[in-house]
Amino acid sequence: HVQLVESGGGSVEAGGSLSLSCPAHFSASYCMGGFRQAPGTVREVVAGSASDGRASYADSVKGCFAIARDNAKNTTFLQMNSLKPEDTGTYDCAAEGGACLPRAVLSFGFWGKGTQVTV
Numbered sequence: 001h002v003q004l005v006e007s008g009g010g011s012v013e014a015g016g017s018l019s020l021s022c023p024a025h026f027s028a029s030y031c032m033g034g035f036r037q038a039p040g041t042v043r044e045v046v047a048g049s050a051s052d053g054r055a056s057y058a059d060s061v062k063g064c065f066a067i068a069r070d071n072a073k074n075t076t077f078l079q080m081n082s083l084k085p086e087d088t089g090t091y092d093c094a095a096e097g098g099a100c101l102p103r104a105v106l107s108f109g110f111w112g113k114g115t116q117v118t119v
Helices: none
Strands: 018-023 030-037 043-051 056-059 064-071 075-080 089-095 117-119
Touching: 018 030, 018 089, 018 117, 030 064, 030 075, 043 064, 043 075, 056 064, 075 089
Parallel strands: none
Antiparallel strands: 018 075, 030 043, 030 089, 043 056, 064 075, 089 117
């Protein structure tokens, strides 16, 4: 049973930083993804961390966001820097076995409840 509980959201001024954490008791072979959904839009992937540590990012966050995982602590971190108002939304983490990004959002089977980020 995989449980994901995001934490670290909040409000920050433009240009500021936030760090999200996603503890999850799951196999280190899982792909971990970071997602967001702005009001009135569909959920989109912003970053992914493969089991071998390789990271991938949406073009909109490249150079500003960094995803990393600590398998010993069963936790994935999403560092968000240089935040912009358009980064506002509900952020989720999700896990799924198999290949990591690129893959469809709906292919992830294990989701957290989300945390709000307001810029």
